[in-house]
Amino acid sequence: MKVVLDAMGGDFAPRVPVLGAVQAAKEFNTSVILVGNEKKVKEELSRLDYPKELIEVVHAEDAVPMEEQPSKAIKRRNSSLHVGLNLVKSKEADAFVSAGNTGAVMAVALFTVGRLKGVDRPAISAILPNLKGHTFLLDVGANVDCKPHHLLQFAVMGSAYAKYVLGDENPRVGLLNVGEEEGKGNELTKEAYKLLKRAREKGLNFVGNAEGRDIYSGDFEVIVCDGFVGNVCLKLSESLAKILAKILKEEIERHFISRIGAITLKPAIKSFKRRIDYAEWGGAPLLGIKAPVIISHGSSNAKAIKNAIRTAGQFVESDLNAHIEKEIEKYGKANGD
């Protein structure tokens, strides 16, 4: 298996992606193709000790900046995104990982590799930790103004990912809504509920509406929503976690006696951070594209990149896309079209 890594993606490129690739090659024995400015990438590699047979460098003249509009990114045909995704398209590699501009990765992936059969809109997902395990939330920003059947397809793709990649036996799928009862919601969720109910009759484990609190309740393995709502939820969660930690720190510093306590508290704080650390989870799969594509956080560290490469490998090995096509065929038609 070969994973293409966008060496120019993320806030600390190419240093951090190169480091992550080397760690992944060493730890998982995965072949990685680093795509980017050859000179810069080789310079980074030259400082590291790594398994030469597992790391390859492919040159790309250009790179898409983090703030670039997706429509402009598509036109940069020599970017690391284009060059890298074309390697996947031509089957020279099996999967693609980038910590770059999310919108640009998605646009270039659609343009080069294309959509899976039966999928109308690809979705970006997030794996959020909770007290019991994780919740797979999608869409978190690829699509605003979704139609009901998009949410149905997200449910099918998310459920397949949870089952075949994350190993949840019979993932419980929820529809993000403002109340638990059937009949609650806006126009979109009321209609989506009906489609999901019909898919349930065919075997999808749709268990009903999920509320905002359920994103972290552990009562659902998969929650689907419009990308506008998902994006707000994701950014809200990240900031709230940081702010609560900051408030706690401020309070500790205000109380002298607590300052002493804080020292002895360090092991717990460290474990705490590890449990809520996105880097452990290894990137967000972009679902509905004809090849495995994983998007990492722009501020990813080497561990996050390494774990994203591992995720890409699991995506490939699980043959997820074949499962998704089959299940979209089975459930996606609950739509009637």
Add this chain to the structure above:
Amino acid sequence: MKVVLDAMGGDFAPRVPVLGAVQAAKEFNTSVILVGNEKKVKEELSRLDYPKELIEVVHAEDAVPMEEQPSKAIKRRNSSLHVGLNLVKSKEADAFVSAGNTGAVMAVALFTVGRLKGVDRPAISAILPNLKGHTFLLDVGANVDCKPHHLLQFAVMGSAYAKYVLGDENPRVGLLNVGEEEGKGNELTKEAYKLLKRAREKGLNFVGNAEGRDIYSGDFEVIVCDGFVGNVCLKLSESLAKILAKILKEEIERHFISRIGAITLKPAIKSFKRRIDYAEWGGAPLLGIKAPVIISHGSSNAKAIKNAIRTAGQFVESDLNAHIEKEIEKYGKANGD
């Protein structure tokens, strides 16, 4: 000034509302009319020492259950909601406070007291603490499927509340969206942005798009959104804060050395809790109704009820509704209709 308190609203009624009313009367010298089952309310009062001249009891035969559909709640004409809100309508009292069923309070308030002139949809708001102060978020659940001009009106009402009740000199108003730049968003927010921009030309301090992370960034005093999104954000925040605290507790218990630290940490944890405690903030104003209405959390304790009564008093004293009517007249027409 007289505030009506729904003695039958909330998870611990009538005990907790009665206790909160007594505390408010003692602390703020506010007259409170307790509306509910006279026998039960007087039984609770008989156990307390309170200023007799400030507490009045008005009987209501019926009470709306916490899970009742708003459409059914409207038909219970002898409920504490109906009786209490009618006291406000007839000017026998100045404001209404309930920890009851949010949807029911709003429906009965609309039915009895009615909408403010120029306001198409009342909005429920939430006051969320952040590192620098607070963010006033609306709508958090009264309206799903909002139109752009509803968001404009929420901005006008929220801005007035922040200014005249919360004392923010020139509240910065943000539009909740998926990106900072103008032109980002779904159909609703793109159109709402245009209306808000026009209102800015007339003097509204609209500073642009806010992202999910800005709900707690402290860069906005007011953030407006569709009630679907606001509801999800609010419930997500409440649960995430609880879960992070629980994870931290679990980690502390796992590490012996940290357990010792935890004891000395108690003062900091206590301050921390106080800073993020909704009870300190005293309820969510329902804006756009012809009289001040404050909705408290169903699980409110006496302090939360007391603070909600204080909030209701501030709402009355600030003459907020007159300001809202004037500002809706000024800005609400940016809409063109």
